[in-house]
Amino acid sequence: MSIVEQGLVVSGDIFGEVDLTVRGIIRGSVFLQNANLHIDQSGYVQGEIRAERIIIAGEVLGDVIAESGLQVASTAIIHGNIRTAKLAMAENAKFSGGLDIQEPEPVELEIRDFKTLSEEDYSKLRRWRMQNHIE
Incomplete structure (x- = not known):
């Protein structure tokens, strides 16, 4: 901190x-x-x-x-x-x-089920959302 x-x-x-x-x-x-x-x-x-x-x-x-x-x-x-x-x-x-x-809407990257995301995919999704100002 x-x-x-x-x-x-x-x-x-x-x-x-x-x-x-x-x-x-x-x-x-x-x-x-x-x-x-x-x-x-x-x-x-x-x-x-x-x-x-x-x-x-x-x-x-x-x-x-x-x-x-x-x-x-x-x-x-x-x-x-x-x-x-x-x-x-x-x-x-x-x-x-x-x-x-x-x-946030999961369909942004055509992801239907967040439970199946790998840790790497989740990190990519978060970075993409930050870059595109999407909550």
Whole structure:
């Protein structure tokens, strides 16, 4: 797990495959593959965020794409569009933008049964979905 601590300002995009907690400021997009993102109450991100699971208690100015699920705390402020498969939003959370809740469709790659996928095929599918912005 990596942490952007309070008092730290990061300018530029962040790419990775490890869980990230943001307590400081990120002025750029955050793209995490197979990893989770937690924006603490003191955290602020100005840019698109994309991760497996996302928890927002701070502020985001940009689009939010959560592969598996998004949890929005009562202290959260989001100015941007949300796309996720599952959403939990607390009372008093502030949100301004569009909302798209959709489950992934297996027919995207003509796959009828996910249970028969090999680990390698599953990895290829996830990479393809990330590249094509498909949840």
